[in-house]
Amino acid sequence: MEKIPILKIGDFLLVTIQVDMHDRLALALQDDLAARIVVSGARGVLIDISALEIVDSFIGRMLGNIAAISSILDAATVVVGMRPAVAITLVELGISLNRVRTALNVEKGLELLRRILEPQEYHYQ
Amino acid sequence: MNKLVHTRLAEIISKHESDILKEWLENQRAETRFGASLEANVQEQSREFLALLKDAVHQGGADIMTTEWTDVRAMLTNLSKKRVQQGFTPSQTAMFIFSLKQPLFEHLRMELGQDSEALAHETWMATLLLDKLGLCTAEAYQKTREEVIGRQQQEMLELSTPVVKLWQGILALPLIGTLDSQRTQVVMESLLQQVVDTGSDIAIIDITGVPIVDTLVAQHLLKTVAAARLMGADCIISGIRPQIAQTIVHLGVALGDVITKATLADAFAVALKRRGLAVQAIKA
Numbered sequence: 177m178e179k180i181p182i183l184k185i186g187d188f189l190l191v192t193i194q195v196d197m198h199d200r201l202a203l204a205l206q207d208d209l210a211a212r213i214v215v216s217g218a219r220g221v222l223i224d225i226s227a228l229e230i231v232d233s234f235i236g237r238m239l240g241n242i243a244a245i246s247s248i249l250d251a252a253t254v255v256v257g258m259r260p261a262v263a264i265t266l267v268e269l270g271i272s273l274n275r276v277r278t279a280l281n282v283e284k285g286l287e288l289l290r291r292i293l294e295p296q297e298y299h300y301q
Numbered sequence: 302m303n304k305l306v307h308t309r310l311a312e313i314i315s316k317h318e319s320d321i322l323k324e325w326l327e328n329q330r331a332e333t334r335f336g337a338s339l340e341a342n343v344q345e346q347s348r349e350f351l352a353l354l355k356d357a358v359h360q361g362g363a364d365i366m367t368t369e370w371t372d373v374r375a376m377l378t379n380l381s382k383k384r385v386q387q388g389f390t391p392s393q394t395a396m397f398i399f400s401l402k403q404p405l406f407e408h409l410r411m412e413l414g415q416d417s418e419a420l421a422h423e424t425w426m427a428t429l430l431l432d433k434l435g436l437c438t439a440e441a442y443q444k445t446r447e448e449v450i451g452r453q454q455q456e457m458l459e460l461s462t463p464v465v466k467l468w469q470g471i472l473a474l475p476l477i478g479t480l481d482s483q484r485t486q487v488v489m490e491s492l493l494q495q496v497v498d499t500g501s502d503i504a505i506i507d508i509t510g511v512p513i514v515d516t517l518v519a520q521h522l523l524k525t526v527a528a529a530r531l532m533g534a535d536c537i538i539s540g541i542r543p544q545i546a547q548t549i550v551h552l553g554v555a556l557g558d559v560i561t562k563a564t565l566a567d568a569f570a571v572a573l574k575r576r577g578l579a580v581q582a583i584k585a
Contacts, residue, residue, distance in 0.1 A: 256533065260493030263531040264486075272527040279533035280500055288533075 226257030
C-alpha cells in the first residue's frame with residue numbers, strides 16, 4: 177500500500193503530500209505521524225500540501241486533527257504551501273482551521289517553527 | 302372581413318399620408334419638445350415609419366408578430382436604441398407611436414364618417430395595432446437599458462479589484478464598491494494568487510471605499526481573511542469609518558481576532574513592524 181513519507185530534519189518532521197489524499201491514506205498518515213513524533217521527540221511538524229489539488233471536508237478535518245494530536249504531543253504543526261483554490265474550497269466548506277498555523281512555503285514554515293520554538297528552548301537552557 | 306378592413310386602413314393611410322405625417326409631427330413636437338437638432342432626425346424617422354406601417358398593414362394584417370412586420374419591428378427597435386442613447390425617457394420614446402393615434406383617427410373619421418359601425422371597428426383595430434407597437438418600443442427601450450446595465454456591471458467587476466504591493470511581503474487590497482458574493486470570489490482569487498506570486502505574508506484589506514458593511518459583507522470579508530490565513534498570510538482590515546464601526550458593533554458582527562485599523566497608514570505601520578522594519582525621518 178502507498179504511504180506518505182515522514183522525513184526527520186533536526187528537531188522537525190517534514191511530511192510532503194505528493195499524491196491525492198484518500199481517506200484511508202489520511203488516517204494512516206495520522207497514525208504514522210503520531211507514532212513518529214513520540215519516537216523521535218520532534219518539536220515541530222511541517223506538512224507540505226503544495227501538490228494537493230483536491231480537498232474535501234474529510235481531509236480538511238484531518239489536517240485539523242493532526243495539528244491537535246501534535247500539539248497534545250507537544251509538537252507545533254505548520255501547514256505550508258496551500259494552493260489558492262484549496263484555501264477557497266476549505267473556507268467555503270466552513271473549515272477555517274483556526275488552530276492550525278500556516279505558512280506560504282516550506283522555507284517560511286521552517287522560519288515560523290524556529291520562531292515559535294525559540295523562546296521555549298531559551299527558557300530550558 | 303378582417304383583411305378587408307385593414308386594406309381600408311392601409312388605403313386611408315396612403316391616401317392621406319402627407320397630412321397624417323404633418324399632424325403627427327406637430328403632435329410629437331408638442332409632446333416631447335425635442336431640440337432643433339433632433340428635428341430632422343425625427344422627421345426622417347416618422348416618414349420612414351409611416352411608409353413601413355402602410356406596407357405592413359397592407360400585406361400582413363393586425364398581427365405584428367408575423368414576418369410582414371419584421372421591418373417595422375426592426376425599425377422600432379433601432380429607434381428605441383437610438384433614443385436611449387440620446388437620453389429620451391421611456392414615455393417620450395413610446396409617445397413616438399402614441400402620438401400617431403390622433404391624426405390617424407381623425408382621418409379615419411373623415412373617411413368613414415357616415416358608416417359609424419365601420420368607423421368604430423377601424424378605430425378599434427388601429428388602437429390595438431398602435432398599442433402593440435407602442436409596447437414594442439417600450440420593450441426595446443427596456444432591453445437596451447438592461448444591456449447597458451449588464452455591461453457596466455461587468456466593467457465594474459473587472460476594474461475594481463486591484464491588488465497592490467506596498468512593500469516586500471506586504472500587499473494591499475483597496476476595495477471599492479459593495480461586496481457581494483460574486484465580487485468576493487474575484488477579490489479572494491486575485492488576493493490569494495498575488496500572495497503566492499509575491500510571497501507576501503501580510504495583506505491589508507482597505508474598506509474605505511465600501512459604502513455599506515452589513516452582516517453579509519462582514520462574512521465575505523472574514524471568508525477572505527480566513528482563506529488568506531490558510532495560505533500563511535495574515536490580514537489587517539483598515540479604512541473603517543466611524544459609522545461603519547458603529548454598524549459593525551450594532552449588528553453584533555464578530556470580526557474575531559482580525560486586526561482592524563482606522564486608516565491604511567496605521568495598518569501599514571503594523572505591517573512594517575511585523576516585518577521588523579520602520580520608517581525613519583532622514584536627518585538633515
